[in-house]
Amino acid sequence: MTETPAAVSLTVYAGIDTHKHTHHVALVDALGRRRGDREFPTTATGHRQLLAWITGGGTVARVGIEGTGSYGASVATTLRTAGLEVVEVDRPDRRARRTHGKSDPLDAYAAATAALTGRASTVPKTHDGDVEAIRFLRNARRSAVKARAEALTQLQATVVTAPEPVRDRLRPLSPTALTTTCAGLRPGPVVPGDPTAAVETALRSLARRILDLTDEERTLHAHLEALVAHTAPDLLDRMGIGVETAAQLLITVGDNPHRIRTEAAFAHLCGAAPIPASSGRTHRHRLHRGGDRQANRALYIIVITRLAHDRRTRDYAARRTAEGKTRREIIRCLKRAVAREVFRLLTTTGDPTSP
Template sequence: MTSMTRIGGPVTGGVDTHGQTHHAAVIDSVGRQLGDREFPTTPAGYRELTGWLRGHGELERVGVEGTGAYGAALARHLHTQAIRVVEVDRPDRKARRAHGKSDPLDAYAAARAALSGAATGVPKQRDGQVEAIRALRVARRSAVKARTQAMNQLRALLLTGPAGLREQLRHLSPTVLVTTCAALRPGSDLVDPEQAVKTALRRLARRHRQLSEEIADADADLRVLVTAAAPDLLALQGVGIDVAGQLLTTAGDNADRLRCESSFAHLCGVAPIPASSGRTHRHRLNRGGDRAANHALHTVVLCRLRYDPRTRLYVERRTRQGLSKTEIIRCLKRYIAREIYAALPTNPHANDLGLAA
């Protein structure tokens, strides 16, 4: 820990976040280092950190690394204290090679980024319905992956199992296969490979069935929460519970942190990036952003390509203009991102974009 004489006046804080401790630093309005200190990641530690920062002067803002992970709880605490929190990206490798790496250096770098305006992002508040939706989606997603894994293991085990058992079960549909394997009655002699395979198949099938029930319960809970949180979003064609849940999670409880619809498009990775040079004027594909949100928009596009006459007419017109199907889908994602942004809850610009409140 280092500390200097209190100067007073406006100050800016910076925090390098970790699992067990956070390292905080504070600078004045011209970037002079006033001190740094380590605090535990506990409610008492957050209160102590806040008091320490305020003890150096009028605290204007705090730059925090990792507000979506290690710094989430601290960002939530600072928000309750009416302190402006700025989301700070971690320094890139070039900067760390030039200036070194340590917790105090990273904390001061976060403070300087917040003071200079190099970092301006507003973190998600994570204190409302959308945070509840996100938590339920985490459990549901892991259950879906585990169920897929169980089915793959069941089929792989059946593929290498005894020939008679394989011929009996290999042509069954997934639903019938799970039901049949869950009802198998193997013998007690597990030294016999066929009985051991039957036992394993039954366990995998029952695991699959249990996970299906868990997913169904999660879907029911999410349907209630998403419908209450974003009825306007669900009214858009092609937007179901899963897509809406992902897009809400991407935007966060405070969707007003996104200044305009282009900010949301960049967040979803559907805003083309300028790549012009000299007389060449072009844009390139944006491979950044939240890829899960990008996939959700892709799902909406596929639905509209199949069921929406306006979308099919648009595809025909753009095809005559020489665009490929991939390029047309990218354009549609950008247009749909604009519709989604207008329908997000707590969006102060909804009326400006043509959506009734």
């Protein structure tokens, strides 16, 4: 580790390799020469020390941070609050690491170089508003839904292998009736040689877990619906956009949606924009399989819903089918159009038209 010289007039670029317990910071000057690196704890005091160290090394032009959506979220907020320009740095790929090696100082210098050259230019999410609250609630709700589905699957599987009297009584019931019935079981004491009481105890435990998770999911959904309606009411007014899809699209753009400058950039972020795949005299585009796949899924759900219930969308699909387009190609076109519509709703006060 080397210390940076105190040169206030020097323009420097900082890079931060983030971790759970420590952050490693490096500085380079405008010519890419290394000025020093140092490690700081991921505490409020550590963040203040980090800020003082990089600003003491010169005039900070830009800070590149790895993982601004996870380990680097807190330090990014601290630096942004101090008035510094912060950009998101992608982690080095495996090929680069095989070539140049891997260490915290190397990754920090790579992040600083990316900030210097402009290779890292993405403005990170601020993680400080209602959208961040929506993200927490949605993650908790999805976890509850997943756990409930797993518990219901286990409940039904337990019935299949239960002793004959228990199986015959419960097998004809629907999932809802099965859960209610099992939650009301009154098994006797569990004793060796009689598996019936143990099975009924397990069934009651699983059923009550399902009911608790159902109540939890409904409570979280109510909070989520209220926040989404407050944050983006125009989004919920659109055909095919419900609370879940609206929440995902809000999470994708973050609390600072204007960091995404164009609707084409938003479509690319959602994986809904074709990318060039031309070579020589062959000029073509292919499907973009990158981007935020959850946002892409949200666009797909909106399109499928509109194809089923929106007359204008069905008319568009019929017209494109007559032109020789396949259903998959039509869905891709509609996803691109929905991305354009959603972007305008999230970043302007205009009234875009939907396909």
